[in-house]
Amino acid sequence: MLRLRNVEKAFGDVRAVNDVSFDVHEGEILTLLGPSGCGKSTTLRLVMGLERATGGQIEYQGKVLDSDDGFVPPHKRSMGMVFQSYAIWPHMTVAKNIAYPLKLRKRPKKEIDAAIERVLALVGMEGMQDRPGTKLSGGQMQRVALARALVYEPKLLLLDEPFSNLDAQLREHMRAEVKSLQRRLGLTVLFVTHDQTEALSMSNSIVLMRTGRIIQVADPKTMYNEPTEQFVRDFVGHTIILAGELVGVGEQTARVRFPSGDEVSGQIRHRETLEVGNRAEVAIRPEKVQIHPCDSGASGVPAEVEVVLFIGNHYELQLKTSWGLEFLVVVGVEREWHEGERVIVELPPEWTQVWSVTDIDGTEQSSAQRQAAMEGVV
Ligand SMILES: Nc1ncnc2c1ncn2[C@@H]1O[C@H](COP(=O)(O)OP(=O)(O)OP(=O)(O)O)[C@@H](O)[C@H]1O
Numbered sequence: 329m330l331r332l333r334n335v336e337k338a339f340g341d342v343r344a345v346n347d348v349s350f351d352v353h354e355g356e357i358l359t360l361l362g363p364s365g366c367g368k369s370t371t372l373r374l375v376m377g378l379e380r381a382t383g384g385q386i387e388y389q390g391k392v393l394d395s396d397d398g399f400v401p402p403h404k405r406s407m408g409m410v411f412q413s414y415a416i417w418p419h420m421t422v423a424k425n426i427a428y429p430l431k432l433r434k435r436p437k438k439e440i441d442a443a444i445e446r447v448l449a450l451v452g453m454e455g456m457q458d459r460p461g462t463k464l465s466g467g468q469m470q471r472v473a474l475a476r477a478l479v480y481e482p483k484l485l486l487l488d489e490p491f492s493n494l495d496a497q498l499r500e501h502m503r504a505e506v507k508s509l510q511r512r513l514g515l516t517v518l519f520v521t522h523d524q525t526e527a528l529s530m531s532n533s534i535v536l537m538r539t540g541r542i543i544q545v546a547d548p549k550t551m552y553n554e555p556t557e558q559f560v561r562d563f564v565g566h567t568i569i570l571a572g573e574l575v576g577v578g579e580q581t582a583r584v585r586f587p588s589g590d591e592v593s594g595q596i597r598h599r600e601t602l603e604v605g606n607r608a609e610v611a612i613r614p615e616k617v618q619i620h621p622c623d624s625g626a627s628g629v630p631a632e633v634e635v636v637l638f639i640g641n642h643y644e645l646q647l648k649t650s651w652g653l654e655f656l657v658v659v660g661v662e663r664e665w666h667e668g669e670r671v672i673v674e675l676p677p678e679w680t681q682v683w684s685v686t687d688i689d690g691t692e693q694s695s696a697q698r699q700a701a702m703e704g705v706v
Contacts, residue, residue: 584610
């Protein structure tokens with residue numbers, strides 16, 4: 329339905345979008361995910377036609393919208409867009425807010441009234457036509473913005489951080505609402521967020537960006553379980569990272585020794601950069617480690633429980649290894665854990681990954697540099 333090929337957008341010296349190519353298929357939610365300033369919003373604005381690309385091509389339903397040879401203006405693109413700020417007019421009623429795109433298109437009043445009624449029902453605000461913008465809650469404003477984007481039945485809906493002004497509970501609720509609405513209407517959605525939970529839970533496909541470039545395109549499970557780079561691994565979800573020395577490199581798996589002398593095995597990521605004797609990172613998702621009492625005979629890394637956090641349906645334990653590394657793990661509530669207790673941390677090899685400490689481009693990155701990249705500083 330939508331195709332971007334080698335799209336570029338430069339603002340002076342800043343390449344906000346750099347050689348970006350991806351496809352959005354009909355009926356899917358594709359999410360642009362990445363830290364602040366990585367070029368997500370600019371990509372969306374290029375698709376909408378609010379910016380003109382400085383290179384590459386954008387096609388929509390087989391028609392070229394933006395290339396060196398031509399440019400189709402936003403109102404001729406039949407796309408709906410919802411921005412981060414609610415962007416509804418507070419001095420107007422709900423009905424007037426929603427009617428706006430249809431009035432622009434000079435539709436008859438009868439048709440407009442029927443369309444308003446229909447979209448209000450879709451977003452769960454039946455009968456609220458006459459409510460003034462000033463008398464709406466944040467969630468209701470967001471729904472009105474969504475209703476306004478849906479009212480002229482666009483084939484493609486563009487959402488730019490549409491839930492960022494809502495509180496956590498409402499945000500979760502809206503995620504499910506938008507996904508269910510998308511299914512019911514068969515909408516195609518291009519969604520922008522910096523929130524990895526939102527991206528994982530809502531998308532069919534995720535495009536992860538950093539400094540204007542695409543780093544990985546994958547479905548949520550693949551991106552979470554098989555990140556192609558440390559940046560992806562660390563940006564999407566939480567990861568426990570234990571550094572050690574490579575003591576064995578096989579075909580698929582490698583073995584790492586920690587300062588305590590304990591060793592674990594894991595799946596190799598980027599084989600070409602792993603050599604025995606080099607430093608390596610062992611990475612695992614916090615919910616994948618198994619915690620055993622120290623007298624259980626289990627094999628793994630010994631650690632001490634420093635802090636126990638009761639979260640309701642699970643515990644988070646802050647553990648500390650004998651060489652002083654601290655990390656959080658997620659465990660069930662079947663058993664009580666006590667601060668000061670000694671435990672064995674088992675890292676199941678199928679969920680454990682071994683990475684070299686160099687980045688994919690061959691440069692060694694410190695953890696501070698990596699953190700900065702995730703926050704969008706680099
Ligand atoms: N109109 C503009 N003029 C100059 N630079 C711009 C303009 N718009 C965006 N940029 C720059 O382009 C880069 C990408 O910005 P963009 O807004 O697309 O990022 P983003 O990933 O959407 O970030 P955020 O989540 O913070 O909105 C940034 O470095 C930004 O400063």
